[in-house]
Amino acid sequence: MSKELSYTIEEVSQLLKVSKLTLYDLVKKGELPAFRVGRQMRIDAADLDQYIHNQKTHKSSKHQAPIVDLQRSEKVESNNIIISGQDMVLDILGKYIEKHSSYNPLRSYTGSLNSLISMYNGEGDIVSLHLFDGDTGEYNLPYIKKILVGHSYILLNLLSRKAGFYVKKGNPLNITSWTDLKQNHIKIVNREKGSGARILLDEQLRLNQISPRNINGYENEESNHLSVASVISSGAADVGVGIEKAAKIVGIDFIPLITERYDLVILKTLETEKLIGMIKDILTSRQFKNEIHALGDYDTTHTGNIIYETY
Incomplete structure (x- = not known):
């Protein structure tokens, strides 16, 4: 998935088979990093890979004691x-x-x-x-x-x-x-x-x-x-x-x-x-x-x- 430098929201939507609004919400909450080129939002391939890896890790660890990330334990505030x-x-x-x-x-x-x-x-x-x-x-x-x-x-x-x-x-x-x-x-x-x-x-x-x-x-x-x-x-x-x-x-x-x-x-x-x-x-x-x-x-x-x- 890292062959491209970055993806548009539309491309990530097709790759993950989720709605574009779901992706915008992830960006808004700070869970998926994004950047803008003009008025177009783009997502780095490396950030997308990391997000997918984090989801897999979370799923495989669901029966283990939760790991608390103190730096992200408070609600993510965003102006998006x-x-x-x-x-x-x-x-x-x-x-x-x-x-x-x-x-x-x-x-x-x-x-x-x-x-x-x-x-x-x-x-x-x-x-x-x-x-x-x-x-x-x-x-x-x-x-x-x-x-x-x-x-x-x-x-x-x-x-x-x-x-x-x-x-x-x-x-x-x-x-x-x-x-x-x-x-x-x-x-x-x-x-x-x-x-x-x-x-x-x-x-x-x-x-x-x-x-x-x-x-x-x-x-x-x-x-x-x-x-x-x-x-x-x-x-x-x-x-x-x-x-x-x-x-x-x-x-x-x-x-x-x-x-x-x-x-x-x-x-x-x-x-x-x-x-x-x-x-x-x-x-x-x-x-x-x-x-x-x-x-x-x-x-x-x-x-x-x-x-x-x-x-």
């Missing part, structure tokens, strides 16, 4: 915080956090639902969400209430943005509605399970009583908006679901279908009081809103508003 989600606005948020505090923001590109489940399990500090609930027509809160049971949390609006179809230039197949997807000659490219775009599609198929089995290309998955848009641009598929920004970057047409609310959820604990206060200040600052607005395709009207809070 994990921000989950894929939108480029989260990179800007990370920049503001780094500039105005001693926190060290780490980025995880895991989808909304999987990140929320990881937060329930104690992994992740700031989770971004765009999860559509077909029964209520509401975003995010129905999922949070079901998943973060027993936790206290705050839900803050980050921005609003358009979601809809990516189609080829000129929309040659005239794809304009969810029911168009059931036509056999139309091939889609999907997002991965747990992503907000995948849940939006699945909820709309359910509401329109369309079986995924009748959707040509439903099993073809990509892991982010840009990849879906690129597949459409290449001609390998006719339509995909995503946000407006990626369509403009790739140079394809976009058919808006819904305005989605993109929110941030943070657990409320004694340890996160300072973090929550800082995030509120950043989101409501004119400078942050102006920077987001300058990107185009984002609505910051409600940025920083408290959507829901438990006590």
